[in-house]
Amino acid sequence: MAQKSDQSNEVELHLEHVDKAHISHELFHPDPSISAHAHVSSLKQYQELHHRSLVNPVGFWTELAKEFYWKRHWSSTALSCWNFDRRAGKISIGWFTDAKTNICYNVLDYQIKKKNAGDRVAYYWEGNDPDDSRVVTYAELLKEVCKFANVLKAQGVKRGDRVAIYMPMVIELVVAMLGCARIGAVHSVVFGGFSADSLADRMFDATSEILITADGVFRGTKLINLKSIADSAVAKCKDKGFEVKRLIVYKNLGDKLTAHLDADTLAGDKSPPSKRVRQLSWDSHIDVWWHEVMSTASDECEPVWVNAEEPLFMLYTSGSTGKPKGVVHTSGGYLVYTATTFKYSFDYHPEDIFWCTADIGWITGHSYITYGPLANAATSVMFEGVPTYPGPDRFWAIVAKYRVSKFYTAPTAIRALRKFGDDHVKKHDISCLKVIGTVGEPINPDAWHWYYEVVGNKKCSIPDTYWQTETGGHMITPLPGATPMKAGSAGFPFFGVVPILVDKQGEELRGETEGYLCIKQPWPGIMRTVYGDHERFEQIYFDRFKGYYFTGDGAYRDKDGYYWITGRADDVINVSGHRIGTAEVESALVAHPAVVEAAVVGKPDDEKGEVTYCFVTLHDGAVFNDALVEDLKEQVRLKIGRFAAPHVIQNTPALPKTRSGKIMRRILRRVVRNDHDLGDVSTLADSSVIEQLFANRPEQL
Ligand code: WT7
Numbered sequence: 053m054a055q056k057s058d059q060s061n062e063v064e065l066h067l068e069h070v071d072k073a074h075i076s077h078e079l080f081h082p083d084p085s086i087s088a089h090a091h092v093s094s095l096k097q098y099q100e101l102h103h104r105s106l107v108n109p110v111g112f113w114t115e116l117a118k119e120f121y122w123k124r125h126w127s128s129t130a131l132s133c134w135n136f137d138r139r140a141g142k143i144s145i146g147w148f149t150d151a152k153t154n155i156c157y158n159v160l161d162y163q164i165k166k167k168n169a170g171d172r173v174a175y176y177w178e179g180n181d182p183d184d185s186r187v188v189t190y191a192e193l194l195k196e197v198c199k200f201a202n203v204l205k206a207q208g209v210k211r212g213d214r215v216a217i218y219m220p221m222v223i224e225l226v227v228a229m230l231g232c233a234r235i236g237a238v239h240s241v242v243f244g245g246f247s248a249d250s251l252a253d254r255m256f257d258a259t260s261e262i263l264i265t266a267d268g269v270f271r272g273t274k275l276i277n278l279k280s281i282a283d284s285a286v287a288k289c290k291d292k293g294f295e296v297k298r299l300i301v302y303k304n305l306g307d308k309l310t311a312h313l314d315a316d317t318l319a320g321d322k323s324p325p326s327k328r329v330r331q332l333s334w335d336s337h338i339d340v341w342w343h344e345v346m347s348t349a350s351d352e353c354e355p356v357w358v359n360a361e362e363p364l365f366m367l368y369t370s371g372s373t374g375k376p377k378g379v380v381h382t383s384g385g386y387l388v389y390t391a392t393t394f395k396y397s398f399d400y401h402p403e404d405i406f407w408c409t410a411d412i413g414w415i416t417g418h419s420y421i422t423y424g425p426l427a428n429a430a431t432s433v434m435f436e437g438v439p440t441y442p443g444p445d446r447f448w449a450i451v452a453k454y455r456v457s458k459f460y461t462a463p464t465a466i467r468a469l470r471k472f473g474d475d476h477v478k479k480h481d482i483s484c485l486k487v488i489g490t491v492g493e494p495i496n497p498d499a500w501h502w503y504y505e506v507v508g509n510k511k512c513s514i515p516d517t518y519w520q521t522e523t524g525g526h527m528i529t530p531l532p533g534a535t536p537m538k539a540g541s542a543g544f545p546f547f548g549v550v551p552i553l554v555d556k557q558g559e560e561l562r563g564e565t566e567g568y569l570c571i572k573q574p575w576p577g578i579m580r581t582v583y584g585d586h587e588r589f590e591q592i593y594f595d596r597f598k599g600y601y602f603t604g605d606g607a608y609r610d611k612d613g614y615y616w617i618t619g620r621a622d623d624v625i626n627v628s629g630h631r632i633g634t635a636e637v638e639s640a641l642v643a644h645p646a647v648v649e650a651a652v653v654g655k656p657d658d659e660k661g662e663v664t665y666c667f668v669t670l671h672d673g674a675v676f677n678d679a680l681v682e683d684l685k686e687q688v689r690l691k692i693g694r695f696a697a698p699h700v701i702q703n704t705p706a707l708p709k710t711r712s713g714k715i716m717r718r719i720l721r722r723v724v725r726n727d728h729d730l731g732d733v734s735t736l737a738d739s740s741v742i743e744q745l746f747a748n749r750p751e752q753l
Contacts, residue, residue: 063372065556065596066718067566068618070608075616076497079536080504083511086486090399090533098534098544105547106573112548113576117148117388120427121162123357126151134574137599143590146361147385147576154355155364155383156201156234159426160194161355169429176405176454177223180270180437182446188223190429193230196223196346198353200231203345207298209262211236211356214366216260218242218251218282220269221436224302224342225412226422228264229365233383236356239365240378243413244269245630246693248281250376252288254368255296258378258583264342266302267332268309272441275312283333302342360384366583367415369521370633371592371604372623378583379415379521386524387427389577393525393546394424397515398458398487399532405484407433408460409447414630415521416491420460424525439465445476448507452480458487460517463495464628467659470502477506487532489515492629493661494617500539518542518617520603521631522593524577527551528615541614548575553609558597568621569607570600623717625654625662630695637664637698640691644684646674651707651715655700655724663699665724667707667745676703702748706741713737723749 087093092101105112110131126148133146164170170191177186188196209215215232217239219225225241232239240258242251255263265282268275279301286296305312310331364386366378394400406425410416425432433454439447447469451459469476488508495503495516504514513532519525528551530536530543537543545551552560553567561567571578578601582589596602606621620626623634634652641650649669654662668684670676685697708719722730723745733739 063622064714064717065568065621066721067568067606067621069566070616070618074497075538075540075610077538077610077612079538081536082513082533085511086399086513087533089401090531091396092399092531092534095534095536098531102545102547106550109548109573109575113147113388116392117384119391120153120158120387122148122151122153124150124152126360136572136574136594136601138590138594139598142586143594145574145578145580147388147574148360151360151384152357153360153384153387154234154236154357155387155423156197156230157355158387159423160190160197160230163426163429164190164194167429172429173431174426175223175226175432175434178433178435178437178450178453180272180441182442182449184436186223193223193227195351196227197230197234198351199346199349200227201234201353202349203300204231204235204237204262205353206345206349207262207300209235209237211358212238212362213262214238214240214258214260216240216242216251216255216258216263218244218246218263218265218278218285219302220244220266220276220278220304221411221434222266222269222302222304223434224266226434229412229418229422233364234353234355236358236362238363241365241367241413241418243411243693244276244278245411245413245695247690248284248288249691250693251281251285252292254376254378255285256289256292256294257368258366259294261295261297262300263296263298264300264302266304266342268305269436270305270308272438275309279332283335286338297338299339300342300345301339358383361580363580363583365418367418367521369415370624370631370636372633372635374633374635374639376633376636377585377588377592379579380581380583381524381577382580385576385578387423389525389575390419390424391427393577394420394428394430396531397517397526397529397546398460398489399513400425400428400430400458402429404430404457404486405433405454406430406458406460407435407451407454407456409435409439409465410460410462410491415524416460419525439469440472443476444469444472445479448477448480448482451482451485455484456482457484458489459485460489460491462492462629463490463499464493464659464661466490466495466503466507467499470499470506471659474506482507483509485509485512487515488512489517489529491517491519493626494619495540497539504539513537516540516542518615522579523571523575523603524579527571527575528617538610538614541610541616543614545615546575551607551615552600553607554597554600558600564609564611566606566608566618568597569603569605569615569617570597571603572600574601619662625652625664627654627662627664627695628660632664632692632696634664636692637666637688637696640688641666641668641684641698643691644687646670646680647684649707651717651720652698653717653720653724657699664696665700665702665720666698667702667704667720669704669706700750702745702750704741704745704748706738706744708741708745709737710735711737720745
């Protein structure tokens with residue numbers, strides 16, 4: 053139901069079971085050419101390192117932390133600030149707590165100085181159009197970042213202030229993040245696919261008085277009018293009584309935007325002339341152009357030395373309630389953890405060209421486009437466009453163009469591109485690839501094999517990296533030179549990570565088993581709090597299974613100790629690697645005047661992993677037809693964003709409920725799969741709804 057309490061404890065957990073008949077234990081060994089030069093070159097070496105990281109976590113991580121610059125070092129007592137057990141008081145996590153550092157200084161100035169990396173390319177930027185590209189070195193990036201840090205200061209931004217960023221995948225997005233980090237401001241990046249409502253909610257929750265955005269962006273042939281979405285978010289904040297003071301607007305499209313808007317108008321825009329958008333809207337009281345404010349800014353800026361545990365950024369993510377939570381990460385631990393996971397999970401070496409295809413609007417981009425690679429002085433490709441534009445070979449054309457050796461993408465992209473056939477891959481010389489990672493959802497063995505054979509030519513290692521917004525970096529993954537892979541398994545835990553599987557009562561299960569995936573002890577990259585609501589943080593992640601961090605996922609551990617993630621056990625669904633809270637979709641649906649009640653569950657999907665399946669009950673007199681379905685989809689697009697639009701909407705006179713009025717989602721999940729084996733239905737208040745639910749399934753499913 054849309055309105056429910058904030059307690060994750062009330063969510064009924066459900067475990068998906070591994071289909072043991074369909075998983076294979078065949079081992080795919082790393083190619084000797086990779087193992088020979090790898091940082092970790094055998095399973096035995098991995099096991100030793102992992103063991104060492106657990107018996108002496110402080111020693112292990114402080115050794116790695118010495119790679120970086122600390123204005124003030126931590127004292128020995130500063131490393132014991134951990135508590136994963138609510139029974140022992142407040143959950144508090146800190147690494148290097150009394151140290152001072154600056155992550156921006158570490159990933160730019162310090163890399164330039166220590167590794168002489170000034171002339172090294174930080175990013176090969178590839179635009180949506182194949183003839184649009186840029187090359188940015190570390191020295192150039194540093195100058196831009198300093199300029200932008202000075203711009204922020206001139207705008208009155210101070211240490212600790214939250215700066216919202218709503219931008220396309222352009223270099224300036226990285227500049228904006230690092231500019232914040234340089235002066236101790238907290239960046240809050242909002243993915244460009246979120247709607248004005250979502251952007252407004254996030255700015256309001258974080259009281260971000262300043263927003264960095266762009267005029268617009270083309271993704272494929274589709275124009276995303278970022279500035280006008282930002283404008284309407286600002287207006288929505290105003291309605292809530294919150295005044296956004298400044299918009300800094302990067303000119304990404306310029307004339308291309310106005311030309312497009314004009315063409316659109318000519319091409320039969322039916323709206324009255326007064327309503328037509330012909331040009332960018334501009335409010336000179338709050339809007340300033342990025343290039344104008346940057347033109348007079350100095351390119352030198354002393355970093356602000358912050359405490360290792362001061363917030364670096366927040367990133368909103370969805371959970372079991374209707375309200376997204378601002379996941380807070382801090383500087384010291386996050387720096388060390390992203391740098392280390394980047395180096396080991398991708399087996400990074402200085403001659404590598406790395407490409408992570410994610411959007412920086414999600415954690416994958418924060419950790420493996422911005423911070424992790426830069427902390428290693430690595431060279432990355434950054435891509436503005438989509439995998440299928442101008443053709444479905446775009447990824448492979450880019451890999452060939454920049455000689456990418458380490459590639460990181462999502463199973464949903466792999467499945468989508470596979471459908472276009474092998475020729476699109478084979479027509480490009482991508483023999484440069486060595487490591488091809490995946491992230492975001494479990495990868496099905498079929499897709500894994502295609503990736504391994506066709507993209508990787510049976511030579512590449514596949515780190516299937518399991519992690520979350522909350523974990524900051526990889527938690528479970530094969531290491532490219534060390535771990536024999538199984539198709540569809542995330543392999544073994546990263547250094548410092550102790551995964552355990554527990555039953556419903558929170559009892560740890562041993563050996564080969566299935567259960568709820570928890571983590572037993574802190575690692576440096578774990579989130580520290582939910583912005584503005586530490587108690588919610590404790591409730592969500594630490595209340596359900598006492599003494600452990602609960603991931604929200606279920607998993608199977610096989611006889612060899614390999615982990616197989618089976619997906620979310622809570623009310624979160626994963627559509628094309630996008631995390632969507634079903635409660636958020638439900639709130640959006642019930643906000644429509646025709647809807648009384650809504651319940652949303654995930655439906656397995658061959659390409660997208662899962663899609664949103666919505667059950668709605670209508671008010672008396674409301675008619676369920678195609679127009680209403682379209683309306684409801686639009687409603688969700690407007691409230692959340694276009695990536696969350698429902699795939700199936702089914703009308704139902706009633707929802708299956710317990711006598712106390714709780715919706716039985718377990719039953720809805722069965723209906724969606726057309727599985728009549730419902731298990732125990734004795735608590736169901738009115739069993740007649742079941743027949744109707746099955747009878748009303750849309751025919752094509
Ligand atoms: C959820 C976290 C971590 C970056 C992208 C998503 C699922 C993530 C895997 C994987 C199986 C995975 C989990 C997790 N997930 N990676 N390799 N295998 N499942 O970040 O939006 O915070 O989502 O994504 O369900 O809980 P996120």
